[in-house]
Amino acid sequence: MKIAIDARCLQRSKGKGLGVARVLVNLLKNIPTIGTGHEFVVYLSEDEDLLFDVDLSDPIFTKRVMKENRLTRYGLLWENIVLPWALNRDRPDALLSPSYTTPLLFTDVPRFTIVHDISYRTLKGHFSLRHRLTFDIPSLLSCKVSRLVFTVSEFSKREIIKHYKIDGDKISVVHSGVEGKFRPLEENKYRKLKVSGRDIPENYILYIGSIFNRRNVEKLLSAYGMLKKTDDPPALVIVGENKTFPVIDIESLIDKINSMPGGGKIFHLDFVGDEDLLSLYQQCEVFVYPSSYEGFGLPVLEALACGKPVITGDSTCFTEIAGGDAVFVDPKDEGQIRGSLIKILKDDHFRTDLAARGLKRAALFDWGRSATKYINIIEHALGGGHN
Numbered sequence: 001m002k003i004a005i006d007a008r009c010l011q012r013s014k015g016k017g018l019g020v021a022r023v024l025v026n027l028l029k030n031i032p033t034i035g036t037g038h039e040f041v042v043y044l045s046e047d048e049d050l051l052f053d054v055d056l057s058d059p060i061f062t063k064r065v066m067k068e069n070r071l072t073r074y075g076l077l078w079e080n081i082v083l084p085w086a087l088n089r090d091r092p093d094a095l096l097s098p099s100y101t102t103p104l105l106f107t108d109v110p111r112f113t114i115v116h117d118i119s120y121r122t123l124k125g126h127f128s129l130r131h132r133l134t135f136d137i138p139s140l141l142s143c144k145v146s147r148l149v150f151t152v153s154e155f156s157k158r159e160i161i162k163h164y165k166i167d168g169d170k171i172s173v174v175h176s177g178v179e180g181k182f183r184p185l186e187e188n189k190y191r192k193l194k195v196s197g198r199d200i201p202e203n204y205i206l207y208i209g210s211i212f213n214r215r216n217v218e219k220l221l222s223a224y225g226m227l228k229k230t231d232d233p234p235a236l237v238i239v240g241e242n243k244t245f246p247v248i249d250i251e252s253l254i255d256k257i258n259s260m261p262g263g264g265k266i267f268h269l270d271f272v273g274d275e276d277l278l279s280l281y282q283q284c285e286v287f288v289y290p291s292s293y294e295g296f297g298l299p300v301l302e303a304l305a306c307g308k309p310v311i312t313g314d315s316t317c318f319t320e321i322a323g324g325d326a327v328f329v330d331p332k333d334e335g336q337i338r339g340s341l342i343k344i345l346k347d348d349h350f351r352t353d354l355a356a357r358g359l360k361r362a363a364l365f366d367w368g369r370s371a372t373k374y375i376n377i378i379e380h381a382l383g384g385g386h387n
Helices: 018-034 075-090 129-145 154-164 217-230 250-258 274-283 298-305 318-322 334-346 348-362 367-381
Strands: 002-006 039-044 061-065 094-097 111-114 148-151 171-173 204-208 236-239 266-269 284-289 310-313 327-329
Touching: 002 075, 018 367, 039 075, 075 129, 094 367, 111 129, 129 154, 148 154, 148 367, 154 171, 204 217, 204 274, 204 298, 217 236, 217 250, 217 334, 236 274, 250 266, 274 284, 284 298, 284 334, 298 310, 298 318, 298 348, 310 318, 310 334, 318 327, 327 334, 334 348
Parallel strands: 002 039, 002 094, 039 061, 094 111, 111 148, 148 171, 204 236, 204 284, 236 266, 284 310, 310 327
Antiparallel strands: none
16 A cells, blocks of 8 residues: 655644654654555655654655745645645555645545644634634645544544534544653763753753743743742743744743842753753653643653653643643642642652653553554555555
């Protein structure tokens, strides 16, 4: 069987997000190891400036670079003009679209679309009109025309059924995995980091992820400011570009708290590479992800896999992913965030036990199993054969 994959989410210029790209890059890494016997045609609109290095040298992969022009520079036009033309030429048995949308026109190739969440429908006030037009209606229509819809959690499946009115039998849940590199490491195996010439001290509080309104980073900062008034907390490290809409001035909040007695103990980085990302997890004391809406929440799983205690939101997908092995808070309540930080930072037994339980929980999520499930479901949907 020949399976086509739209891999444009790996291109930095497409701005689809690191989380979506991580899902695809880990599928591509694991497909050769599971011995599917299939051929995979990987489509890009450019062959440079990829978010991750992707090894497509295995003979099961064929790479096709379908260049954009002035007409098709807008992603949906490339997807509905250039990609269908390529599909009709190459005649794959299926197309896997890993980033919310799939061609709506000009092809009869069976389509399988991954919809990670529908926050652009349920949290409309947090997205610009342009962003909503790019994702919401095209994603809804993509679900309608797809042979099957994949999503990454039972929570997201319920949301798609509720808001898009898609039959649940048409939606398959495949949990994401966690890469093997995310594991506890010895101290000499990771790097010490700096921000603007300042050394980041070890045993800090850590947040990682693009900063969206739903992730309540301002509430984390407020909780940290409250903590500084009564205690001498470790540093707070925030990693992620500010993408809030309407805009929240995160830098001003950081500057305000850093000017408090006790000095500047908050560090903010817009982006780090994979090696530094792993080092950041290794050196933190506690990971905090106070999101109120996610499809999966991959950073939570990565932190658990590194043996770190986690504080996260008490709704959406988090109890499904973390089970009972994280501390759950109302992500909009800075008092709860502060109280949970105090508990973990001051109670050594609780912190150690929570971290150990989290390690066991993370071991349940494996990219090899995820890749196998994606392929098996596509095979089953196509009747186990090919055109």
